[in-house]
């Protein structure tokens with residue numbers, strides 16, 4: 001089969017062609033998909049669970065991105081915005097915070113007359129299927145509209161769509177603390193002492209964290225960001241103690257590489273290294289959590305350390321253990337996901353964190369993102385499944401290609417190109433390098 005054989009069949013089925021494309025999530029990638037659809041004059045609806053555009057980004061809005069503006073703006077979004085007099089940030093080399101990304105790019109984009117009437121806030125998609133077809137029925141499937149079940153204003157409603165782009169991210173479905181991938185036993189009893197990744201250490205969460213013993217669990221960039229912020233808090237607030245707990249012997253993902261062109265991200269690693277070396281952050285490695293218990297107003301983590309039973313006491317835990325996609329709502333959709341990463345099967349080998357720790361990825365579009373369910377795509381952060389290395393530039397190219405496919409423009413859909421900064425921080429468990 002050639003890629004051209006994968007052209008959509010919607011042009012031959014009149015009812016499908018009259019329906020809008022459904023986009024799940026008004027984050028950077030959902031809104032970029034909307035911009036591409038608007039440019040091509042294809043009807044769409046964006047369903048966003050939160051109260052405003054970029055609700056997901058707002059949850060970590062106090063955090064500064066490591067990418068500069070030049071890697072954060074989707075070309076179709078930029079063309080639409082510029083038509084309305086918008087201009088890019090004063091310096092394309094500066095990296096914004098999440099709030100700045102939302103204020104200066106995503107909210108203005110969502111407010112454009114080409115997009116705003118089609119974005120529905122407070123609309124959580126709870127299931128996707130085909131009209132009258134569960135996943136076991138095959139005949140006529142590709143020609144049958146999708147059905148999205150939504151929860152909005154306390155009501156459940158069903159809507160039809162011609163194609164679905166699920167760009168609902170992974171930020172609200174974090175990995176559990178336990179190395180087994182399950183919630184550690186006892187987690188419910190101490191849930192008030194476990195914070196989601198990236199608390200607002202200098203702002204909203206400061207009073208709760210000041211003067212406490214805090215343990216950050218996780219080895220990625222979210223953990224690094226939080227550790228740096230907590231070390232700064234400890235300077236101002238005596239009694240604040242910071243521990244960094246990781247399950248492996250070394251935290252490869254935040255290790256500094258001089259080859260990382262995302263200099264702000266590379267700096268995260270070296271700053272944490274320096275804080276550990278100076279003793280301002282205590283590092284506990286090789287600790288695998290299995291159970292938690294309340295203890296003296298705090299929390300005791302039980303597990304093993306280098307094969308021996310171990311425990312660690314602390315007041316508060318920040319769970320920076322990464323994220324996973326919510327696949328429950330896609331139960332009736334025929335997905336083809338990688339066993340390990342839970343990303344589309346053809347994309348997974350390019351991003352599997354067991355092989356790649358970097359953000360460098362080969363250009364990919366609809367062909368790598370397709371599933372046995374024609375017209376259904378995972379895009380953006382969610383398309384990476386459990387892999388932590390997603391970059392917006394990658395997602396913008398994904399939705400450009402997907403929308404070209406929906407439009408039946410196979411020449412544009414199959415010509416994928418992507419210019420990402422070299423990250424040079426890729427290493428493998430086998431000791432090799434892949435970037």
Ligand SMILES: Cc1cc2nc3c(=O)[nH]c(=O)nc-3n(C[C@H](O)[C@H](O)[C@H](O)COP(=O)(O)OP(=O)(O)OC[C@H]3O[C@@H](n4cnc5c(N)ncnc54)[C@H](O)[C@@H]3O)c2cc1C
Nearest residue numbers: 025027028029049056065066067125168169380381391392
């Ligand atoms: C702290 C941090 C820093 C990052 N820094 C960078 C960086 O420097 N450079 C870079 O390229 N990338 C960066 N990323 C990675 C990535 O670009 C972001 O996570 C980005 O927000 C992903 O965009 P998205 O549109 O795929 O998902 P999201 O931004 O998560 O948007 C998904 C949207 O879907 C909504 N939603 C969720 N479930 C549903 C549902 N069932 N129904 C309806 N709506 C739903 C959410 O409310 C949300 O608004 C960073 C990520 C984090 C967390």
